Amino acid sequence: MFPRTIGPQRGESGQAAVESALTLPLTLFLILGTLQLFMMLQGRVMAEYAAFEAARAGSRHHGDCKHMAHAALAGLLPSIVPYLGNGTPGSTPEEKLAMAWRQRVGSTENPDPRYLPGVDGTHDGPVFWLVREQPLSADVPHPEDFRFDAPFQEGGGMRLEVRLIYWFPLKIPFADWVMSHMFLASLGLRDFNGANPLMLARRQAGWKAGKSPRSLDDGIREELVSRLAARQYVFPIQATHGMRMMTPARARHFQNQNCGSAPQSL
Template identity: 65%
Template sequence: MVSQRSRSKESGQAAVEAALTLPLTVFLVLGTLQLFMMLQGRIMAEYAAFQAVRAGSRNHGDCVPMMHAALAGLLPNVVSYMGGGGGQPGQKLAQAWSQRIGSPDNPDPKYQSGIDGNHTGPIFWMARERPLTGDVSGQEDAAFDDPRDLSGDPNNGGLRLEVRLVYWYALKIPFADWVISRMILAYFGLQDYNYANPLMLAERNAGWTAAGSPPTLDSLIRNELVSRVMSGEYVFPIHATYGMRMMTPAKSVHFSTQNCPGTPNGL
């Protein structure tokens, strides 16, 4: 017959084991959900890049319709605008969009303060890879549809508009966002984490060290990522690219700077 003391010891041992393994179990569940949501964010970023290039190719490479098209493509992944209140879906989408876009002259998309959490920076960066500022001569490029190669690719003729979109995807799952952000910083060689391990409470030094040969990351993206994470804005930069031939001539007035508003040149 098992004594009362033995049962008490077994109960205490089970409690200790549960306390040690529960954080990891919770993180595995929440982390899996977060990773699948990031995959959805990747798909939405690719769609937004396509919409931006399509809008730009039809509007002389103008950043305003490009930024508007990209934000409209990303918006369902940024905010759940369909819940609560009356109105048609189109009206709700328009309201959510207008709250997060800048003026028509400076369409830098922002998170809506007080509704989108602690996110204060742009939702995305949009860098125009082609055409370059110096490639658009005169008021507009009259040879934009020349069948000879103008893109640098011998397999393509005509002027191409190519965009690289960096979507600052906001991690949405509590606890997982903080842990994944610290892991990302260590993975890219940006910061060590030598405090208590949130996945194993008994481990006082997690030992998450910056990788010896970290993956290459653009310095502008690296600095922005560190700045946001350290201010409690848990984001991950998702990259998407797209390109197509220009359907309208590129105008020099739209290429006074290489990248669209809110995006640092040199990206």
């Protein structure tokens, strides 16, 4: 009489392999998705800081978009690229920071900083949009109103209200693709019925566009869909900041309400 073999039989090991193959994508997504969410939280903090820097620069320079955009880019750089590594030219941290800033700002007169393709991943286009909520271009006096900060004015003086839309790059492979399509469905922008990467046994994901009220402006929605179609996995993080003007707003800086490539309809 032969002794019984202790351990998994051939059928049991095959079942374990199938179960592992079915659950591995979900396990992998939980790990990578968690890392990506933490990076988005960091991006949110950096966007808040960049909005503050943009408002501060604008209040000191008559609402000039150039100074606002340059200040915002300096605040966002740490979440865009690890510029202290060997990939950025320079021998000191200060030189590396200056070079990383200069590469994305294009020129000292460029009010629309852009991603650097190949270094910032596959992303292209503006790093952020700057929207000046207040003052409105139609309300900016010409010539300058030197009583802009008079305490007897309504509201206590002129204020600069800034909204920054940071096109945060999703950099974690696999998680960026899955989360981008989930975002589109949850924001009510597009259904996704392709193969479900989280459940290999399902041929269609069945991610339906949400029915919740619109939470994004039309210009932001269109840009998000366009970038995803180009396989640029980004997410719009919005931050606002307001500050009392330290210098009077100049009409020549408010020929357009918003800065750079930001749609004027926002």
